[in-house]
Amino acid sequence: MHNDDIATSPLLTDMYELTMMQAYFDRGMNETACFEFFVRKLPLGRNFLVAAGLEQVLTYLESLRFSRGDLDQLACDGRFSDAFMHSLENLRFTGDVHAAPEGTVFFSDEPILRITAPLPEAQLVESRVMNLMHYESLVASKAVRVALVAPGRLLVDFGLRRAHGAEAGMLSARASYLAGFTGTATMLAGIRYGIPVYGTMAHSYVQACTSEEVAFEAFARSQPNNATLLIDTYDTEAAARKVAALALRLRPEGIVVKAVRIDSGDLGEHARRVRAILNGAGLTEIDIFASGNLDEYRVRDLLAEGAPIDGFGVGTRMNTSADAPYFDCAYKLTEYAGLPRRKRSEGKATWPGRKQWYRRYDASGIACGDTLTIECDCQDGTPLMQPVMVGGKRLGPAEGLLAARARTVAQVAALPAALRTLDPAPPYPITVSVALMELAHSADELAGQPRPS
Template sequence: MNRSILILPANDLGLFTDLYELTMAQAFYQQGMFAPATFSLFARQYPPNRAYLVAAGLDDVLAYLENFHFSPDNLDYLRSTGIFDGNFLEYLKDLRFTGSVRAIPEGRLFFANEPVLEVTAPIIEAQIAETFIINQVNFQSLLTTKAARCVFAAQGRPLADFAARRTHGIDAALKMARCGYIAGFQSTSNVLASQRYGIPPSGTMAHSLISSFVSEIDAFRAYAESFPDRAVLLLDTYDTIQGAYHAAVVAREMKAAGHKLVAVRLDSGDFADLSQRVRRILDEANLGYVKIVASGGLDEYEIERLVQAQAPIDSFGVGTKVGVSADAPWSDMAYKLVAYNGRSVMKLSADKASMPGPKQVMRLLDTNGKFSRDIIAQSDESLPGAEPLLQSVMSNGQPTAPSPTLDEIRNTLANDLQRLDDQHKGLYNPPHYPVGISGQLEQLARQVRSNIEES
């Protein structure tokens, strides 16, 4: 798929914004302020136990900007609030996004305080877009980073997204599947996400199938009859070990009929101990080809513990804790004005200061091709041997190129993670990757600060 499906009906796009974006827009309108403005999107700090972030959500941002408008129903509602001037609402009727976007591509790594995206447009257009842009990039970057940590912890073992039922809404469930696949998951249980994004579907059975039959082994036989070449049997409805013996019986019956049981699934209990015991049962029955899947309350921390314990688990299904990024459910992502009408601006608030002017992120490599350090620079700077990360992705309100495929984004992330030193991928208080500020940008910041203090 080359373009994201809109997450809202096209006629609702204009209203998905915070009220103050619209009240500011009216103030700009009435003051005749239509000059170009540049806004930078960045994370002020890392969520706990993180030392990198993964860029995601850009495709939805571009789809939103390309289709942005206020429908007649939108304008009727705004008029009904009694807040807005009639001339301003008439102006909104024909408002479209006409600006440009530079962004770090989806799947690339970025770090705290680096602009992941910059919007330049007439100030009203750029201001109203703030809510949607933060909503999508913040959320999807958070989920993709969480999923990437799970992939790192699994050390090559396959992962499946099982999060749909406990994510915070339908859009979140779809985005979790997409983010998980970008991060390296092999599949999703979410059938709509599979169809929409081209992600392989996966799934086993629930305990209700087992308990609807008189006996567990009858349930196993019925499922194996329906799916003789893709059956995965859930063991823990009653007793995991007894379930493993029943699965072994059914697996031998399937083998005699020319089929193979794919796997058994553990969904509760001490996975390290149970996986050892189940593996022995299967091996003693000459069923070494039957794999063990574990699911239920897993995240990167538990996966790492099981891998380090050498639990004979072949793959993991991850859901709730990953789908809501349970240990880090929010990040401090901000969208700040950095230039207006050719004048660089900055915010000086305590603990929330921002750097002025349009910017570029320059990435330097060491002699082994690994990431060495990043430099946040002015947008027109160049550093010998450095890779500029922000690319032009929209001009005059239109995308500059087709979106990369999901597999291309996935490969981009895999390549970046390979070049990031493992110390920065650790799950507990990893050291931060070095990010500096160019001399020219520091000089600009001093100058702008001085101008503000003197005004």
């Protein structure tokens, strides 16, 4: 199986989705179900989250089908009846999808995706839908924090080489761009998603040449309009002086050294010394780009101490969301056969029904609170869940990544100032409506659970 085949295969799921489908089939349980994806609790250190991954979910749902090979593999497993297997031959996703658009800021218990479909279809897609929504939202929520502390700086995704697989490398480039990064170093992500691509050089290139001078000049001549030279292979400041001499010598030929990159050591101190060397040669136009185990905290600290760094390459700590590598997220049944459903499990209770949530803004346009309610209960504010797919078909063309990126900027700018810092902030106010609480009581009574006193 090729990577693209794996990504779209209905067998990219947990076994229990299929065994439940067999049980549903045996009992004729095919009525309409609603499932919602949400995060139960914000990770420590996160004041808000950013929704991402919807585009990949819709593409997956559109292409959902069992190939002959998929069915043959299932038949070999021996756990599924011939009649059930036959029912899978023409299975397609025929349901509806409501979602908060990509780039929407959200908080705990606020659904960012709802799938309404015949129960077996909605159940089958659970694992892959969670996989896509969780990962891209995780990375976008990390990347936006880097963008917040480095406004106006060049920010490049450097994450492919330590990403947890090929798809993670691609989707982290997409999610970070959605969240405000300038571009990526991953070529295929640039081509596939229309993201600007940036590249410099590796230490191996410098080491393979007979000297730094030879390496720098050869690279500048090879990339006369896009030369960023890596200067910390041996002695950073000595290399900066070599770059200065080279840049002055090449300038009459129209060859431009665009930037230098520092990837090790005390990045702030090296940047200050390199800046002084370049400025002393009259080369104020050459930028300084830094990389090497960076995250939002390190970028914040470097800029706070006045390090003259114009751009950052951020990789491992972002695309693994190293300080918060997962969300406590869920995809839970909220309605079946027209009746509300919810969990009452300790620490994992859910709200029933098809939900909508509204965001209120003050006179200056700053978000001041959300209301979580049921779909038919209108509240003050802007509703965030929107229909995006009906009967298994999109309601419109795929939204461009630039639109989602612009939405992220606008949504984050509308947050209270305290939430836009890296410091812990007072929780954003979320109100649960009376209508939703009453529906929860109804769901409990239907399940034979007593109403709380």
